[in-house]
Amino acid sequence: MVQRVFITAGASGIGREIARAFAAQGANVFVCDIDASGLDNLAAEIPGLATQVCDVSKLADIEKTVAFAADTLGGIDVVVNNAGIAGPTAPVEEVTPEQWDKVIQINLSATFHVTRLAIPYLKKSSAGAIVTISSAAGRFGYANRSAYSSSKWALVGFTKTLAIELGQYGIRANVILPGTVEGERIQKVFEGRAQISGQTVEEVKLASLANQSIKQLIDPRDIAALAVFLASDHGKSISGQMLPIDGDMHQL
């Protein structure tokens, strides 16, 4: 069976690695993102990739995009809810209602909308699977990141509920909780901290990994491989699970 895979926010970062990994397995992949040029670049890289510009904070965009994805792919077997924003870094009493709402809208409500609109298609699939990207912030408290952490914990509850509701239709739902992911952005954060503190970038990096048993940042390709596995036939008995991939983080 050629899997038909719908991925949100896949023009860069983890979502792009997930798109690459599914495509490498021979899947038919549809990626949506708010970033049109990022989508064009990825489409140039992956032959046959279908794309659509979509702002997941807008319900009308999601409605159009899920329907278009199902049309383009001829159905949907796998949904990857990857879209998520970091939101404000501030103590709770300084987070504005607007900032809070935006994070909940993109990280939680968009996942709800994408999923609820995709379920009718997944029910027609012989092996429906939902993979949602939460975060280590979805299993720990995270000082100054209340909106992000709350939204990511909520995705765990959403996934566990989906698994119970949809098991009877042969649809599985699982949630991946990545730790700090290797990439340009975190590298810049380390460089900034090194400049301020007078430490080397390597020292800053090691200090940031003090809360992990395995002293490495997370390779986004490993997250993608986990998503592919969860959606594969070998994952057929795995549902309702939260899978941390964070070097055994102890706290945030």
Ligand SMILES: NC(=O)c1ccc[n+]([C@@H]2O[C@H](COP(=O)([O-])OP(=O)(O)OC[C@H]3O[C@@H](n4cnc5c(N)ncnc54)[C@H](O)[C@@H]3O)[C@@H](O)[C@H]2O)c1
């Ligand atoms: N990077 C990390 O360290 C990390 C760690 C744990 C969890 N996560 C989670 O993984 C997911 C992907 O993270 P990332 O770091 O790869 O993301 P990212 O910030 O690199 O963004 C990925 C994509 O999201 C798109 N996007 C942003 N707003 C959008 C919107 N409103 N509608 C549609 N697309 C939109 C961007 O254009 C971009 O292509 C998120 O849910 C994030 O919370 C990331």
